[in-house]
Amino acid sequence: MSGLKLFHTMNGNVAEVAPRLAEVEADVQHLIEAHMETMLGVRFVASEYGTGPVHGGRIDSLGLDENDAPVVVEYKRGTDAGVINQGLFYLAWLMDHRAEFGHLVRARLGAAAASRVRWSAPRLICVAGDFTRYDEHAVREHRHCIDLVRYRFYGQQLVGLETVASVTGQTAASGTGRRRRAAGAAHAGRAQGAMAELAAAVDETLLGLGPDITRTENRLYRAYRRLRNFACVCPPQKTKLLVYLKADPKETGLVPGFTRDVTGLGHHGTGDLEVQLRSERDLERARDLFRLSYTAA
Template sequence: MSGLKLFHTMSGSAVEVAPRLAEAEADVQGLVEAHMQAMLGVRFLASEYSTGPVHGGRIDSLGLDENGSPVIVEYKRGTDAGVINQGLFYLSWLMDHRAEFGHLVRERLGQPAASQVLWSAPRLICVAGDFTRYDVHAVREHRRSIDLVRYRLYGEHHIGLETVASVTGHSAAPRMAARRRAAGIQRARTEGGAMTELAAAVDEVLLGLGDDIVPVQRKQYRAYQRLRNFACLCPPRQTKLLVYLKADPGTVDLVPGFTRDVTGLGHHGTGDLEVQLRTERDLERAQDLFRLSYAAA
């Protein structure tokens, strides 16, 4: 149970807004599906998607996240030990029906989105009233990307979402990190090596912000994801690195040559705040912005 307390302040007093569960599972599902991109960073594709007469099931929600990863969302009103296994069952079905999912993406989001589906990182998001310590332990034993998200309703117009556990399916992450560092040292001996070393340092800083961060590698960028992306690191350029953050540019004192508002401008990755890094000193200056974006994800 979350220890978060919410208060409504008015007329000099503070009145606690008591959290509550939804009346029915469908109420949670309908609310999240209506605002899935804002709440989960996932583009909604389908609700109650049938897995066919042989499989005999219905996936609560199907979506595509910011990096093109297929997403299954399963909901429970309260605590239900079966939600994780149920979701993993559907995730296994999805991996065996990639062409069907690709057709759905093409139909709903268009061919460009369908051609960019990232099958190396499918995700399961479980949204429920609560989870047990056994649930948290169970997801850590799987080689899938799983997010456990606790919800609470406050009053008539507010919902709180809290990530209880977030596990990446990339079990070889430590070995990959070691190979990245070794590759960075080797490439640093060639032209552009300084930017490669700086990129490795940025990677280390971003991953060090929390234990719940999942890195997702795409050709055009490397995303750093909690429930949603909070940072995207583009491949090194000759003289600088570009990092895109989810921090609101309107709340940041923009510095020419260092930070830029790219709202509405096309770029790789996600986020409206562009940070330009050229030196380790720039990286030090950027760390407060990294933390700001991480906290907002």
């Protein structure tokens, strides 16, 4: 169980707000499905989707994440030893029914979204009242993208989500520095000299913000996420490196030539704040912005 304690303050007094589980599993499912993009960074596609008479099951939720990866979401009211295996069962079905999922995405999100579905890293998100240490170990033994998310209700108006474990399917979020640096070097290898070194330093800085960070790759950008993306780094250009953050541009104090509000403007990756890095000095200036975006994710 989470060690987080929440307190309500009023008139100089402090009272603890006791955490509680949902009355029924459906309460969690309905809440998250209604606000899936805000809560999980996943666009909702379908609920209680039947997998046919041969497979004989129902997927709690289907979605498409910020990086265009298909997502299976499974919910449990409390602790359930079978949630990971059940989710992987449905993930395997999804991989065998790509065209069917594509039709669902097209009907719900449009043809453009369906054309961008990225099958290289489908995700499983398990939302439950709690997980055991065996669950946390098990996800790190699978070569799949899996997030374990603990929920809690507080009073009648607050709900908390906490990422317990997250793996990318290749290396765990807590992977060794050697593996992280090797991947960073591969990304930076598209550039030469100073920009390659700067890209590797940005990778190390973003991964160093916390133990719950996972990194996903595609040809247009690299995404760093907790449960949702908090930073996207584009391949290095000749003289600069572009990083997009989930920080509010209106609250950061824009600096010409360093930060730019790209709200509503087309760009690769996610986030409304563009940070332009040209040197190690710029990276030092950007550290507080990186942490601000990480904290908000």
